[in-house]
Amino acid sequence: MNAKTMLFGVIIALVTAVCAAALTVAGMHYFRADATTGENAISGFFTSSDSHKVEFVEIKNVVITLKGTSENERYLLLEVNLATSDPKKTKSVEDMTPAIRGATVSLLSEMDYQAVREMSVGTLRDKLKAAYIEKFASLKIPVPFDDVIISKMVFQ
Incomplete structure (x- = not known):
């Protein structure tokens, strides 16, 4: 394994880590519950659309x-x-x-x-x-x- 291959592997690992971190942060913001309604982006999949509050x-x-x-x-x-x-x-x-x-x-x-x-x-x-x-x-x-x-x- 030469230095070029090693450097290429490290760059790929860094790019992958940065992408994973960015997706994690974006996902946390997207799926985080809204403070006013208590709902998040996927709550609509698990609740009925015609529910109402009494x-x-x-x-x-x-x-x-x-x-x-x-x-x-x-x-x-x-x-x-x-x-x-x-x-x-x-x-x-x-x-x-x-x-x-x-x-x-x-x-x-x-x-x-x-x-x-x-x-x-x-x-x-x-x-x-x-x-x-x-x-x-x-x-x-x-x-x-x-x-x-x-x-x-x-x-x-």
Whole structure:
């Protein structure tokens, strides 16, 4: 092996090392996750293209006085979450919280304690959703949420 062959081998090794380093750096930048979205260049291959983010607006501590059969007053503490898939709709739900609270109180304050107590969570959810839809229709505003979720029910 002469000096020329040895020098040629070293040059090829250096060029290969520089190319490998350049490709590694370029690949790291290309595949690195974006700090704002958390996605990278190949995440689209492994996730569904029609996935969407669900956002919740929590309406806490709605206290309703229920009709009782005795002189004792009965109360219901209710917490509701409204699910939406659009940030603009989330803002609309937040803006309409007083109307939603009012519809909740209007619906439940007319009901008997025992009737509400015996009602399933699913049935109560359906009644609340119908009341909210009716309230938004009376205000001539499109319903900004997709679903109603009852997160807490406390009877006293």
